Amino acid sequence: MRRACGDARRRAGITKPITPHALRHAFATHLLESGTDVRTIQLLLGHRNLATTSRYLKVATSTVCATTSSFDRLPQPPASPISPEPPPARD
Numbered sequence: 001m002r003r004a005c006g007d008a009r010r011r012a013g014i015t016k017p018i019t020p021h022a023l024r025h026a027f028a029t030h031l032l033e034s035g036t037d038v039r040t041i042q043l044l045l046g047h048r049n050l051a052t053t054s055r056y057l058k059v060a061t062s063t064v065c066a067t068t069s070s071f072d073r074l075p076q077p078p079a080s081p082i083s084p085e086p087p088p089a090r091d
Contacts, residue, residue, distance in 0.1 A: 028056040
């Protein structure tokens, strides 16, 4: 497998080293960023332990920032149509 990666890298004109391990990282990361759940990625990579899969997942900052908080999904109370009156002036 390592030799096949090296041959493909040379044919493609890529100068940086490429390993099967790096391809697994990229595969897992792209799946995660496209919305695939971690359990499915675990099965595709053939891991018994989810902790092993989590080491493969390098999440892009844009993916983390785009994640909706559970608090943002809570229903919002309706806006009050009447403004509260200012407190009475003191003498």
